[in-house]
Amino acid sequence: MRKRERDMKSGSHEEILALDIKALLESQKSSDADETSADAAEETLPEQGSQVDVEVVELSSTGDGLAQLKGSKQVYVVPFSVPGDIVKVKAYRHMQEGYTIADFISIVKPSPLRDDSRINCKYFATCSGCQFQMLDYAEQLRLKRRIVEKAYRNFSELPPELIPTIQDTIGSPLQYGYRTKLTPHFDGPSGWSRGRNPFTSRPPIGYMPKGSRKTIDIEDCPIGTDAVRVGMKKERERMETEFNKYTRGSTILLRESTRRVAKDAPAPEPPYRRMPWWSSQTLIPTTRRA
Numbered sequence: 001m002r003k004r005e006r007d008m009k010s011g012s013h014e015e016i017l018a019l020d021i022k023a024l025l026e027s028q029k030s031s032d033a034d035e036t037s038a039d040a041a042e043e044t045l046p047e048q049g050s051q052v053d054v055e056v057v058e059l060s061s062t063g064d065g066l067a068q069l070k071g072s073k074q075v076y077v078v079p080f081s082v083p084g085d086i087v088k089v090k091a092y093r094h095m096q097e098g099y100t101i102a103d104f105i106s107i108v109k110p111s112p113l114r115d116d117s118r119i120n121c122k123y124f125a126t127c128s129g130c131q132f133q134m135l136d137y138a139e140q141l142r143l144k145r146r147i148v149e150k151a152y153r154n155f156s157e158l159p160p161e162l163i164p165t166i167q168d169t170i171g172s173p174l175q176y177g178y179r180t181k182l183t184p185h186f187d188g189p190s191g192w193s194r195g196r197n198p199f200t201s202r203p204p205i206g207y208m209p210k211g212s213r214k215t216i217d218i219e220d221c222p223i224g225t226d227a228v229r230v231g232m233k234k235e236r237e238r239m240e241t242e243f244n245k246y247t248r249g250s251t252i253l254l255r256e257s258t259r260r261v262a263k264d265a266p267a268p269e270p271p272y273r274r275m276p277w278w279s280s281q282t283l284i285p286t287t288r289r290a
Contacts, residue, residue: 020060021075046091056085061147063131075099079210080125084111128210141169179223180256188249199243227256
């Protein structure tokens, strides 16, 4: 890496989260009540594993809610929540950086921003892939713009007067069925690092749940286009008989081909390509007549 690249901040998930929490706490210092609270003796945090009700104050750039107990400065990081939600959480781990990782349990009182009827995936709040489905689409676009604004402020190393104005996020005409690429994967069998113990049955194929590294079985992903959803189904069917060929985990790259062809031309053959040993790829052809 060039020296300039080495000197730039990493922008890791943890760093982004810590910066957002720091900004939240600094914004609260303007309140006299908060100042008094900050000067008080160090508060007693709930025991790890205990359940508490917290109110979500804002969303971080990681998509997690930042929540607090009433009268407390401690920040709880809560997935699948939105500002204004009062949620029941389990305190999972108190971090040395001054915040608590929490597991989402249930909604005690929903935010006016929340409408769960917008959620069109049964794996939402389990799968870690999507986080904003309960929000109005215009609000989702506003949040994405804010994420870019914070990224420039925190990581561009530009003076404030040179940071460009971020324009509104351009929305998609589709909120579901738009994504032309999906990458489901499966974990390796027990002992895979030693090249032994092939699968004895088809492994779970899908995505990782929030807060875990173990893949869960997901048979369909509604944000994908019809073509890649068909491809996902076919790859799962293929793995029913070919699972014993694998001794390691793998990623299945499903990508829709959007090449245009003339109306009277025959449908093109699918340009299948194999990925390196740790992955497999299926290109799903579609007919887009010019």
